[in-house]
Amino acid sequence: MTFIKFISVLVDSNIYIALAAVALCFQTQVQLGLEPQLYPYIFIIFFGTLLEYNFYPFICLLRNKVFVLNSNYLWIKANVKLFYTLVGIALMGLLIAIAFAKLEVLIILSPLAILTLFYSIPIQNMRLGFPQLRQLPYLKVFVIALVWSLITILLPVVYLEHSVDGTHLIFMILERFLFVMAITIPFDIRDMAIDQKERLKTIPLLIGEKHSIKLSLLLICLFIILSLVHYIQTQQYFILLAMSISAIMTIGFLFHQKTRNLSFYHKLILDGTLLFQGILTLLFYYYQSSFKG
Numbered sequence: 001m002t003f004i005k006f007i008s009v010l011v012d013s014n015i016y017i018a019l020a021a022v023a024l025c026f027q028t029q030v031q032l033g034l035e036p037q038l039y040p041y042i043f044i045i046f047f048g049t050l051l052e053y054n055f056y057p058f059i060c061l062l063r064n065k066v067f068v069l070n071s072n073y074l075w076i077k078a079n080v081k082l083f084y085t086l087v088g089i090a091l092m093g094l095l096i097a098i099a100f101a102k103l104e105v106l107i108i109l110s111p112l113a114i115l116t117l118f119y120s121i122p123i124q125n126m127r128l129g130f131p132q133l134r135q136l137p138y139l140k141v142f143v144i145a146l147v148w149s150l151i152t153i154l155l156p157v158v159y160l161e162h163s164v165d166g167t168h169l170i171f172m173i174l175e176r177f178l179f180v181m182a183i184t185i186p187f188d189i190r191d192m193a194i195d196q197k198e199r200l201k202t203i204p205l206l207i208g209e210k211h212s213i214k215l216s217l218l219l220i221c222l223f224i225i226l227s228l229v230h231y232i233q234t235q236q237y238f239i240l241l242a243m244s245i246s247a248i249m250t251i252g253f254l255f256h257q258k259t260r261n262l263s264f265y266h267k268l269i270l271d272g273t274l275l276f277q278g279i280l281t282l283l284f285y286y287y288q289s290s291f292k293g
Contacts, residue, residue: 011267012075013086014053020271021049023278024152024176030285031172031239032156032164040100041159044109045151047093050086052116058087104158112151115143138201141188145181149173171230175223175243179277182219183250183270185212190266216254220247238284246277 010016025045026036057073061080076083098106153172157164188195188202189209195202204212224247231240250273253259259269 007268008264009075011264011271013083014050016267016275017053017271018046018050020275020278021045021148021152023275023282024148025156025278027278027281028153028156028172029160030281031236032160033236034160036282036285039156039159040097041102041105041155043093043097044101044105045155047090047097048109048113048151051090051094054083054087054090058083102159104161105155108154108158109151112147116147138203138206141181141184141203144184145177148180149176152176168230168234171226175226175230178219178223178226179247179250180274182216182223182254183273185216185219186254186260186270187266188212213254217251220251220254223247238288239281242277242280242284246273246280249273249276 007016010019022042022045025042029036057076061076061083101109150173153169153176157169185203189204189212192202192204192209196205203215207215224244227240227243227247231237231243253265253269253273259265262269
């Protein structure tokens with residue numbers, strides 16, 4: 001298997017985005033002033049994210065095999081048995097990880113898991129009398145940003161039983177919310193034709209593609225401003241450096257037209273900004289720790 005093929009499998013199977021969630025959890029540990037460690041809740045995050053991102057196509061595939069003809073799911077079409085195996089592994093891994101989880105973690109996780117479930121499952125076609133969350137006007141990007149922010153920050157805080165200054169925690173959540181929302185809006189831009197056909201109300205359909213990109217830029221700028229205030233105050237300058245580099249690269253990805261036209265722009269590059277930010281924070285953490293040691 002070539003390197004490009006390997007990366008393609010990671011991305012299409014959603015292992016890539018699950019690794020990004022794990023990287024953000026390690027980043028949270030660093031932001032809390034702790035040494036990054038592989039705690040059991042990390043496995044909940046990994047397998048939970050893997051299951052969540054494969055859950056919608058899994059349900060649709062069970063109900064309608066023609067679904068895999070959608071261009072966004074060509075890998076599933078070519079690897080149906082492997083896809084089912086992957087979903088099974090994700091489910092088993094999640095259940096085992098939950099069995100070893102603290103009660104406090106499960107209490108925090110439960111409402112977020114329910115919110116995610118109602119976002120992912122195609123309820124509108126199941127005649128239950130209420131719409132799927134992703135069908136509600138303009139809500140999709142907010143739900144995604146909120147869930148990612150709370151799960152990758154609150155779970156580490158609760159599990160580690162780490163006392164955190166309230167202001168510090170709020171800054172962390174806001175920063176992550178802004179960043180995730182900024183890179184999520186382009187996904188709605190990609191899906192504008194489909195969403196319009198299905199009569200969904202999204203931000204790009206409301207304000208247009210150009211203004212949506214500008215909104216993403218505004219969110220990234222707010223992210224940078226909050227990071228400046230936050231990490232200068234906490235004197236975590238290496239985190240500020242990681243955040244700044246991550247934000248500047250993301251701005252470049254958002255505005256570079258040729259990059260935006262690449263077939264792997266959304267799932268590899270934009271989702272990769274989350275993974276990159278987490279890895280960059282870890283690298284700078286260990287770099288500055290080497291001097292202290």
